[in-house]
Amino acid sequence: MGPILAAGNGDKVLLNMLEAAKKVPTTEKLASKLQNEQIQGRLSSKKTPSDVFKLFDLDKNEEAVFSSPFFKSWLSYFSDFNGANPSMKESLHYSFHRYYQDLDLAWIVVGESVMKNPRTVQLAKQLQAERLDYRLRTGTSP
Template identity: 40%
Template sequence: MDDNWESKNVGTQSVDRAQQGTTLGYLVAEANAMNAKPVSSLRSADVYPFGDRGFDVRAKLKGLVKSLKPNPQKRVDSLFKKYQISSIKSSIMESSAFHDWTSKVMRTYKTNPEAGEVLMVSTLTAHYGDDVVTKMLHEAKEMPRTKAVAVKLQEAQLINWMTTGQTADDVFKLLKLDGKTENVFDDPAFRTWMSYVSKLNQKNPAKPIAIDVLLKNYYELDLASMIVSSKNNAQEKKNTILAHILTDLQTMLFKRWKHDDVTPNMLAGMYNYRAKFTKETPYIVTRYATFYKQID
């Protein structure tokens, strides 16, 4: 392939002409739906930050719609192969080959950098999988040399999931959070998932997507204890972002119990009957009793 290829066209995944209509139709529907109502989020951008552009979903989708054409993904894939990035065994994003690849793509998409970032994420995902790419990006954010590009690619990862129609359930599984036996909240991928859920909540702020997915994967009493335990650890480590996220989840769970007419006494009885008492149980029951008395 000619190394000097140039394209102002952009796609979010490798699609042929037959597939393009479906992808384009989805993007148009998403952009129109987001343009029809104001954007709100689960919390402020300070709680779920992926850079200053992290929640400008509407603008990105509209931009992708305008420029979507077939084959740009293949060109980015070809550059990935040319620089032999797949042969790098460790610290991929710190390598000179990765730097050369991203630089070439971004020069090509200098008038639409978000599109280039989404294409690169799609290529990386095809080679390594969503969970590995997520881990790679979290690790790269900790390194001064790769932090800037990692932040942009994290955001592009969320946009890529949205443009391909992934649900919160889908992404939970793609990140392999559904199979975790230890505390899921300690996995860096969980924060990525919550950032994605926040974007989905922009379309329907009243629907508690996160708690629905978690309750499909964990028994509610276990989930409550996990939330409190992880929140305490986050506060001790001064991880305010994770602490805020877990406080949100605790409130969502309490709202669910109250909606289901679970009284504090009933909750205590559930813990006793299920023999689920942990060191967090007294705190959970006490906090729920206070929450239960509040007027909606």
């Protein structure tokens, strides 16, 4: 059913519709089921986490990445993809670095609101560690 809805409405429109439907008690279960179908379809087609990052519009505003309603879904996809495709595994840093310049990425990693939010501080620390590792491996200054 998910692919039919996506074909008629487009992936981004469907994403917004499902997020809105998950907030309504009478449609929450169906929306979650359809969202899961979408995720399984993306996993089957081996869409990379960085491709899905863009699909979820997480590449648009570095100051609001972690607070986006789609970030939690993307993070779940990121984990599922890496678990199912060890040979194609992506790092958090790669997904972010693909769309954000270093200064933008630094803002995401050390942004005040990110480091104060208990739900995002661990992710920010992981991203910061991966960023430092990348810079050391490539010989760019941290």
